[in-house]
Amino acid sequence: MKCARQALEMPCAACLFSAAVPVTIRYPTRNIQAHQQGDANVPRKKILVVDDDQALAETTKTVLDDSGLYEACVVTRPKAVRRTAREFMPALILMDVIMPEMDGGTVAAQIRADDGLKHIPIVFLTSVVGKDEARIHDGIIGKERFIAKPANVADLLAAVESIVRRGT
DSSP: OOOHHHHHSSOOHHHHHOSSSOOOOOOOHHHHHHHHTTOTTSOOEEEEEEOSOHHHHHHHHHHHHHTTSEEEEEEOOGGGHHHHHHHHOOSEEEEOSOOSSSOHHHHHHHHHTOTTTTTSOEEEEESSSOHHHHHHTTTEETTEEEEESSOOHHHHHHHHHHHHHHTO
């Protein structure tokens, strides 16, 4: 995997997601090889990344894209999320909670009120909830799924895969 620092001239994904010791990322080899060889039988799942922090959003996109399993799209303005989601039709939306213009909870309510989008799972990627709290509650608070920031790359990919596989 190419380091995000090289691709985006910013700290690498492991540094932005977590100050922890660098991780070894183990992707499902068969799927990555299939994508590298252009196997159309292994479709990439679409993930919409919503975060007002452009650097973090682009790093998240790079991590997801480089896994070979996902095609990510970034939205940095909450007011553009519904329009982009209708066009992109993601399998999952990863969304920050605290953003200018509109908070993630309000954006999620708009998505859930839209008949064409309400089936898409939403996971909040947020620093509002700490890692300890996330572990205690199994990543769910108030019926909402979340991933605590900073998240390491392996945890992010594991959570995304788990939710995309379930499809809910």
